[in-house]
Amino acid sequence: MNAQVKVPRISETEWEVMRAVWAGHPATAGEIIERLTAADPTWHPKTAKTLLARLVRKGALDYEAQGRRYVYEPLVSERQCVAAASESFLERVFGGSLKPMLAHFVESRRLSREEMDELRALLENGLSKGKRP
Amino acid sequence: MNAQVKVPRISETEWEVMRAVWAGHPATAGEIIERLTAADPTWHPKTAKTLLARLVRKGALDYEAQGRRYVYEPLVSERQCVAAASESFLERVFGGSLKPMLAHFVESRRLSREEMDELRALLENGLSKGKRP
DNA sequence: GTTCATGGACTACACGTGTAAGCCAATACG
DNA sequence: CGTATTGGCTTACACGTGTAGTCCATGAAC
Structure with missing residues (x-):
């Protein structure tokens, strides 16, 4: 269960999206956007959509068409991403x-x-x- | 001594440079590059120079001409940068x-x-x- | 059924970042 | 003194990121 999948690099803003997905999935873009705007009303739906697409392309998310809309699912766990980001931060800022x-x-x-x-x-x-x- | 100067955003690679400067200053570009290559031989001098210039432009470093060469000096302390980066990391990855x-x-x-x-x-x-x- | 709204795909675009190369002036060497 | 070298300044360029707008199809509302 620990396939140690290579975690793609998640940018600052992408983290917000990922957290919205991890918060409950599978989830439609609409649901995810709702969560995002709930936390921060300045989120623009289009922006969120772009980010979702990028995260899919990066291999952080996957989707499945459900009728005319997609339901998204994380391909990387929060644990994994937290671990990767923490490691990188620790290295960069505290020299490890x-x-x-x-x-x-x-x-x-x-x-x-x-x-x-x-x-x-x-x-x-x-x-x-x-x-x- | 705590003027709470706005810390510029320091990128991954720039951190390496800053740490080389913090390690001992003022320091000439040559000295800094020496430290960088000592830690990681793949550093290209030109690249390091570019980064130094960018850091100056960003307000993270200052320099003083000393004859034909510059001696660099940090404008932001390691403490400040560590604090800023930590805050940002904490926010992004652990929601604060x-x-x-x-x-x-x-x-x-x-x-x-x-x-x-x-x-x-x-x-x-x-x-x-x-x-x- | 025609129209409107919704959702996804494609496109845009400026700024940041990693990674250098090219150019030019002053200095050290011979 | 002329030349090679060293160090700084300027320019390059592709890819990532933040932030959307446009285009198009499909389903919902009349």
Whole structure:
């Protein structure tokens, strides 16, 4: 189940579209556009359509004709894309060093008491349990 | 010292150049190119020069003529750029939610016991010392 | 059935980015 | 001093990206 498919490069704006698709699929262009405009009313339907087409061409999405309209489906999982983007970011901005990166985030943003606790718990578990659901 | 200067958008490749500059400045183009090729021999001097010029135009670097050559100096600090890039990444990939992001990294990469401890310490301090002006 | 609206395909276009080459002036070398 | 070299300035060019508009077919509304 881990075919390690090559994740295409997803641009900034394309990420928004992908997230709209991941939010629930299969989904028609209309539904996706609805989600996009809900989050940000400045989205232009035509723009969204162009992005959808590009994502299909890139191999990030697939579609299936359903009558006169398409239903889109992701070909790459959010996990995969998140992993790829994170890796790239880590490399580019922190030269690949994880600790400075984590330090930066923990420092830069105030975490609530709860978040800290949860994160701490995550640290504990990550070591002892290392299990992947 | 915190003029909060607008950080220009630094592209992937430009990051490499900036890091070479941050590594020690002022530095001549020659020195910078040396550092770049040291890290990655495929760097072409002309390409590096183009990038330097672009970074100057963008306002990320400044230079001062020193005889027939320039010495470059960053106009934006690594801290600033790291912060900006991190913010953008966090927004794009994790919708701005810090915790899932941290969770992802803690999960995805195996941290050594020491790193975990350090990170945990960081969490403790972050809270107890939370000096927020 | 004719018309309008909806949805997809194709086209447009400027700016960013990666990757250099060509040109020109000053300097170092002989 | 003349020449080769070095370093900067200008130009090139293809592909990616953000942002749409136009064209065309099909289904919905009358």
